[in-house]
Amino acid sequence: MIRADWIAADWGTSNLRVWAMQGREILAEASSDAGMNTLARDEFEGALLALISDWIDGPTDVIACGMVGSRQGWTEAKYQPVPCKPAGHMVAAPTQDSRLNVRILSGVSQATPADVMRGEETQIAGFLVQNPDFDGVLCMPGTHTKWARISAGELCHFATAMTGEMFQLLSERSVLRHSMGDGWDDAAFLAGLDETLSRPERIATSLFSLRASGLLNGEDGAAARARLSGLLLGAELAAMKPYWLGQEVALIGATKLNEIYQSALATVGLTVRAFDGTEMVLAGLAGAREAL
Incomplete structure (x- = not known):
């Protein structure tokens, strides 16, 4: 039987992930599709208890990050403006079950240019627990990739690129879906990356050439998929040049995405370290709990 000292929760738009913790040690983990988008405000507590009720026996701290603290979430944890210490503020969520003591970490906002993040700030905090002297840029690849100056x-400041979401939309819902296949082609990826990294203004025409190349030249689906990724990431790197040029850069994310970004950044002469996103978010949640 598992008895958690405290509960860590990463609560996103689509999913909920929880861990039974003893200090910084993971005792058990669970997940569900009870993301913020699926729940009314009075349903969050039940969704949490459905996963953790067997782990708790008395009053237990739950430290949560992500969209659970949005305006549509359990309770709003207002954004903290930059510059700030990431994951440095949290709010209490209302509960009915006396075993729960839920606190939600605030996101971070930036006035000019306007930008926000929820969840990534906790990964940043976890990274800084392990790398307290870091001075450089963190890139967090994902649906909405974040570049953050630390x-x-x-x-200090950050920028968001919707590269992951654009890839999903273009590959699954646009005319380009007819050209997409499975697999990967490194040469096609690097060719697409070079094309828009050097000439980002050509992104719109470069994208349609994917469809035309499939029709006229028989380009296979794996090459088309990899080239699409390269075209979008090249445009992102061109836009984010002020963040990575002359800076120490580290990646925080899933292994596959980290590898793609490492490959892309290597073409501009950067050798970057990569860190697991789940490990960093747990370190950040643990640090927040220890600061109570």
């Missing part, structure tokens, strides 16, 4: 233990 100095003196603070998040």
